[in-house]
Amino acid sequence: MSARDPLTAAVSGGVRLIELGQPFFTGMPCSPNHPGFRMTLIRRHGDMTRPDGGSAANEIIVTGGHVGTHIDALSHVSHDGLLHGGVDAAQAQRGGLFHELGAENLPGLLRRGVLLDVAALHGVPTLPGGYEITVEDLRRAAKATGSEPQPGDVALIRTGWSRLFDEGDAYLGAATGVPGVGVEAARWLAGRGVVATGCDTTAYECVQPGAGHRVLPVHRVLLVESGIYIMEHLALEELAAEKLPEFVFLAAPLRIVGGTGSPVRPLAAVSR
Numbered sequence: 001m002s003a004r005d006p007l008t009a010a011v012s013g014g015v016r017l018i019e020l021g022q023p024f025f026t027g028m029p030c031s032p033n034h035p036g037f038r039m040t041l042i043r044r045h046g047d048m049t050r051p052d053g054g055s056a057a058n059e060i061i062v063t064g065g066h067v068g069t070h071i072d073a074l075s076h077v078s079h080d081g082l083l084h085g086g087v088d089a090a091q092a093q094r095g096g097l098f099h100e101l102g103a104e105n106l107p108g109l110l111r112r113g114v115l116l117d118v119a120a121l122h123g124v125p126t127l128p129g130g131y132e133i134t135v136e137d138l139r140r141a142a143k144a145t146g147s148e149p150q151p152g153d154v155a156l157i158r159t160g161w162s163r164l165f166d167e168g169d170a171y172l173g174a175a176t177g178v179p180g181v182g183v184e185a186a187r188w189l190a191g192r193g194v195v196a197t198g199c200d201t202t203a204y205e206c207v208q209p210g211a212g213h214r215v216l217p218v219h220r221v222l223l224v225e226s227g228i229y230i231m232e233h234l235a236l237e238e239l240a241a242e243k244l245p246e247f248v249f250l251a252a253p254l255r256i257v258g259g260t261g262s263p264v265r266p267l268a269a270v271s272r
Contacts (some may be wrong), residue, residue, distance in 0.1 A: 020266040021069035034064035065261035071228040074101040076260040097258025110197030113249030116141040119160035126160035130177030132206040145245030154249040158236040162200035177209035181213040186218045190226040198231030
């Protein structure tokens with residue numbers, strides 16, 4: 001497969017889709033900075049029956065925009081009062097929603113995706129809590145597969161941490177910390193010109209044991225300084241197991257007017 005033409009190869013031979021997101025369910029792990037996901041049926045079959053015998057069920061969903069697999073809009077993080085491009089955050093958020101850089105501006109993504117499998121690079125199923133992914137890690141992971149991020153790509157970083165997703169507190173790593181990208185590695189990705197990047201953890205970036213989400217400098221580097229979208233809570237185990245370092249990445253965020261992020265269902269399209 002050509003490093004720059006995975007879409008043509010996938011379509012010409014038939015397309016197979018690999019899920020890159022976690023399922024949404026009540027009680028799933030969630031950053032303490034955000035309200036959790038809740039869903040319940042508000043109408044059940046039989047609550048109302050139509051004259052012809054038909055019945056319908058439906059639900060109510062309550063969630064934050066940064067819960068489960070999601071993408072950050074550029075309105076999500078500010079630094080010294082400014083959003084990406086020098087936009088005044090206080091002015092932009094007046095009236096309870098963002099008038100600039102809101103989630104309705106998140107693009108649909110149909111791009112070349114690359115997997116930088118740092119856990120595999122170190123020969124472990126899961127990187128240890130608090131491990132900071134370095135520039136050298138990313139360079140070596142890219143070299144190992146020959147799939148270095150290029151301008152316009154989506155770069156996905158695997159730590160193996162999603163293996164703990166069903167374990168709740170262990171996945172959030174309050175005591176152990178969580179592995180993730182460091183500041184210099186984020187700047188390396190920005191220098192490669194990626195349009196978006198994601199990781200299989202709750203915060204994308206490295207979180208040291210006991211530190212929580214008190215400071216998130218990588219979010220500043222990517223969102224505020226570079227205008228690069230961040231995806232969190234990815235599920236990358238199947239992609240890694242199949243040793244697919246490059247693929248067609250597709251995702252369609254919800255157009256939430258004035259929001260700061262959106263749930264998303266990312267997919268990898270690969271040839272059969």
